[in-house]
Amino acid sequence: MKVATTLTVNGTDYAVELDPGTNLLAAVRDVIGLTGSKEGCDDSECGACMMLLDGKPVNSCSYLALQAEGSEITTVEGLASGETLAPLQTAFLDQGGVQCGFCTPGMLISATALLEQNPSPSEDEVRIALSGNLCRCTGYDGIVKAVLSVADAA
Amino acid sequence: MTAVEEPRTAQFVRPDGKEKVTGAGRYTADLTLTGQLVAKFRYADHTHARILRIDATKARALPGVLAVLTHEDVPDVLYGGMVKDRRLFAKEKVRFEGDVVAGVAATTAEIAERAAALIEIDYEPLPAITDFEAAEHNSALVHEDWESYDADDVLLRAGNRMGYSTIVKGDAEAAMSAADVVVQSRFVTDPVQGVPIEPRAVIAQWQGDKVTVWTSTQVPYAARGGIAHTLQIPESNVRVIVPLLGGGFGAKCDFHYEGHIAALAKAAGRPVKLVFTRREEFFAVGHRREGMVIELETGARSDGTLLARRGRLVLDSGAYCGEGGFFAQMAAMHALGPYKIETADIESSLNYSTNQPSSSIRAPTAPQVCWALEQHMDELAEALGMDPVDLRRHTLVEEGSVTATGQVLERIAMKETLEKAVELIGYGKELPDDEAIGIAVGWWPCFTASSGAYVKLNGDGSGTIITGAQENGTGAVMAMPKYVAEELGMQPEDFSMLYQDTDAAPSDMGSCGSQTTFNSGRAVIAAAVDLRDQLLDAASEKLEAARDDLELVGGAVRVKGSPEKSVTIADLAGSGTFHGKGAGVIPDGPEASPAEGCLGRLGLESFHAPQLIAHAARVRVDRATGVVRVLQIAAAHDCGRILNRIGADGQVYGGVVMGIGQALSEGTQLDEDGRQRNAHLTDYKLVTASDAPQIDVAWIETDTPNAGPKGSKGVGEPPCVPTAGAIANAVAKVIGSRVRALPMTPERVWEAGS
Numbered sequence: 012m013k014v015a016t017t018l019t020v021n022g023t024d025y026a027v028e029l030d031p032g033t034n035l036l037a038a039v040r041d042v043i044g045l046t047g048s049k050e051g052c053d054d055s056e057c058g059a060c061m062m063l064l065d066g067k068p069v070n071s072c073s074y075l076a077l078q079a080e081g082s083e084i085t086t087v088e089g090l091a092s093g094e095t096l097a098p099l100q101t102a103f104l105d106q107g108g109v110q111c112g113f114c115t116p117g118m119l120i121s122a123t124a125l126l127e128q129n130p131s132p133s134e135d136e137v138r139i140a141l142s143g144n145l146c147r148c149t150g151y152d153g154i155v156k157a158v159l160s161v162a163d164a165a
Numbered sequence: 166m167t168a169v170e171e172p173r174t175a176q177f178v179r180p181d182g183k184e185k186v187t188g189a190g191r192y193t194a195d196l197t198l199t200g201q202l203v204a205k206f207r208y209a210d211h212t213h214a215r216i217l218r219i220d221a222t223k224a225r226a227l228p229g230v231l232a233v234l235t236h237e238d239v240p241d242v243l244y245g246g247m248v249k250d251r252r253l254f255a256k257e258k259v260r261f262e263g264d265v266v267a268g269v270a271a272t273t274a275e276i277a278e279r280a281a282a283l284i285e286i287d288y289e290p291l292p293a294i295t296d297f298e299a300a301e302h303n304s305a306l307v308h309e310d311w312e313s314y315d316a317d318d319v320l321l322r323a324g325n326r327m328g329y330s331t332i333v334k335g336d337a338e339a340a341m342s343a344a345d346v347v348v349q350s351r352f353v354t355d356p357v358q359g360v361p362i363e364p365r366a367v368i369a370q371w372q373g374d375k376v377t378v379w380t381s382t383q384v385p386y387a388a389r390g391g392i393a394h395t396l397q398i399p400e401s402n403v404r405v406i407v408p409l410l411g412g413g414f415g416a417k418c419d420f421h422y423e424g425h426i427a428a429l430a431k432a433a434g435r436p437v438k439l440v441f442t443r444r445e446e447f448f449a450v451g452h453r454r455e456g457m458v459i460e461l462e463t464g465a466r467s468d469g470t471l472l473a474r475r476g477r478l479v480l481d482s483g484a485y486c487g488e489g490g491f492f493a494q495m496a497a498m499h500a501l502g503p504y505k506i507e508t509a510d511i512e513s514s515l516n517y518s519t520n521q522p523s524s525s526i527r528a529p530t531a532p533q534v535c536w537a538l539e540q541h542m543d544e545l546a547e548a549l550g551m552d553p554v555d556l557r558r559h560t561l562v563e564e565g566s567v568t569a570t571g572q573v574l575e576r577i578a579m580k581e582t583l584e585k586a587v588e589l590i591g592y593g594k595e596l597p598d599d600e601a602i603g604i605a606v607g608w609w610p611c612f613t614a615s616s617g618a619y620v621k622l623n624g625d626g627s628g629t630i631i632t633g634a635q636e637n638g639t640g641a642v643m644a645m646p647k648y649v650a651e652e653l654g655m656q657p658e659d660f661s662m663l664y665q666d667t668d669a670a671p672s673d674m675g676s677c678g679s680q681t682t683f684n685s686g687r688a689v690i691a692a693a694v695d696l697r698d699q700l701l702d703a704a705s706e707k708l709e710a711a712r713d714d715l716e717l718v719g720g721a722v723r724v725k726g727s728p729e730k731s732v733t734i735a736d737l738a739g740s741g742t743f744h745g746k747g748a749g750v751i752p753d754g755p756e757a758s759p760a761e762g763c764l765g766r767l768g769l770e771s772f773h774a775p776q777l778i779a780h781a782a783r784v785r786v787d788r789a790t791g792v793v794r795v796l797q798i799a800a801a802h803d804c805g806r807i808l809n810r811i812g813a814d815g816q817v818y819g820g821v822v823m824g825i826g827q828a829l830s831e832g833t834q835l836d837e838d839g840r841q842r843n844a845h846l847t848d849y850k851l852v853t854a855s856d857a858p859q860i861d862v863a864w865i866e867t868d869t870p871n872a873g874p875k876g877s878k879g880v881g882e883p884p885c886v887p888t889a890g891a892i893a894n895a896v897a898k899v900i901g902s903r904v905r906a907l908p909m910t911p912e913r914v915w916e917a918g919s
Contacts (some may be wrong), residue, residue: 021897031578040776045188049363049411054847059362088187093773104186109179111362112181112190113192113362113512138855145846146362146854147360147412148639149815149818150818155854
């Protein structure tokens, strides 16, 4: 039995009908059609599915979509302003923080949440904040440098 | 020889960068086709059993199910790399827990799962053959029909032994007995997984007799070949397209599930999509880093000169060959390592078991054997009363050294990488009581292969590169516009790329063997040179100037010394019919002259343009808990000329961190039946951002004979080779004893130190 609800993703309201068991990631990817957020484990282990819920990062694979009603949901698609990339997005490219790119959406969300809460984090604080996001390509070096470069600039 | 001192920010934005940071990029699992069904597999219910009966009647009757396939529904053919030993769907037997017995396509994932569970299968369970070391002498066989399999005779198969290789030089036994010091060591390693963050996904759609398959593979042409072979259709009826690939690390090499999904789509008459769960990504894929037993014995003169090396290696092939048939010889080469050794006797066996199949994971066989050998070398140093670095200074290969297989090494910077790593880590400095520094060295060959590419010029003067190369994330393909632009006096941003589509470019080896720049890059540059020649001819006519007087600069062809006499490439382009093609000339391989007694020769007895690596690790060990923290890694590499610094550095950062995982936390644990006990990321622990240490990267550039384009060698695999060995040697210094099992978990470190 589907339940009608409204989800607000990147500032747009979507009227959707969902099975109560649908997780937020599946609702956003399969029902709303925004595939930027990735499924890497379906178990809150990898962080590739991370979204902001009212500014707080959540593993959307483990969050029921119906619980997100009334919240502002932000995905990687909501970070740029039109054609202008957010400073973090540019920094990820400049610093070699992107290789295969599969962890990138979750990493960017996690880093965005960190800088919102702590605009000038230390390297250790960046590393701890990102430790819920697994990356197999970069050794985290370019990612950490990218976040620090944006923090420094702020 | 010079160290590279270049700023490490991006010289240009990788062409796939914007789509990756905005979420607009499409990976295979992001695609949806109209009418698409969902696929699920029924896996083996035992790790080793005879199949007596399969009845899919109930599954087929379930509403929403459009296809159920077993071995009866596809051509009865075997596939595999050097041994054809596997079917799409298990027939007489299941041989590991991930063997696929049946596939289902249904309208929803839930229905497909229910249908898969409804298939009735009767088995006669057989004892699991999990002990791969004993398997060689086990009369119970994993493959009873092994002699009838189509296989490469060089493998020297026998019973459960799938591959066998030896390296023999001189009389090692006599030399050993004449040695001043002899050390013996035995090491064992657990299997390790590739763990790309993107779980694999496949979609197949038929249009008439032709099938298009979108798949997360590193080797699209091998996937095409596998589909054509298993379904018995021509390759021209198969098109394989790889959308963005979310990492591979070898795990997505080889033909895997594309045949199953193409067959299901054909049977269902609808597009079918498969997306693996993380659990399947662990236990089902026939592709992991193999477990090993490594026994080494080295005899040395009191000055450290290596008189003799004996080695016995046993590798777990698991249930099938996959593309890992060359592992026995590769492991044997790493048991020698980049050292000068007067005599050698190495024996290496690759054995079938009923465990998960092994295949290439980043530098296959090297990290484990290197971890063992480099600990063994430190044990030798201790027995000799020598400093480990001094022993390596005395014994490492250099220009002119002859390897145990008779390869005369040309220009290499092995010792220079050692010195650089030693310098960067501050070897010998005062450290707290719970810290120590360890050193390890390694080597890895370049792989030559043919490739082919086109570069076409569009009517507006922009260009398109068409290559069979596969981008797995490293940036090796993304750097190609840079090389083409350099040949044509244009900008990288002037070029689009059509790649990882088997209908577009000639066949390519794919993203494996650290060879994308080496081979595909060579072809792309050759195509650009061909196009340049055509443009020079056209400009020569237009400018009425001799061709030799012309140069391509700033998007124009101009007369040297008279820049006002020029024509833009856009003006030359006309309607856009210029196109260059090229393959380039494969560099000659080095010659080896292995002794008669060297068996199982698969071509790895010489290492083409070897890459040399030295890592130094500074670690802290909590003696009370056995927890090891890596504080710093210094990584010095001779990979020839570095063409794309940010990309090359990225390979080292990523490879080293992967190596730290292999050293300390990554190991697949099996129960007594050979089932994985930790097939998920909570108990199979990857290194996180907060675990990763400071990593200092240094490149020692050499003019390598027979190198790839612009003097390059491979880069991708070597960075994970010596990391675990360096960490192990540092740990041993702190706890005063050796950890002889990999990964070196806190329990194992604590036990060794107690």
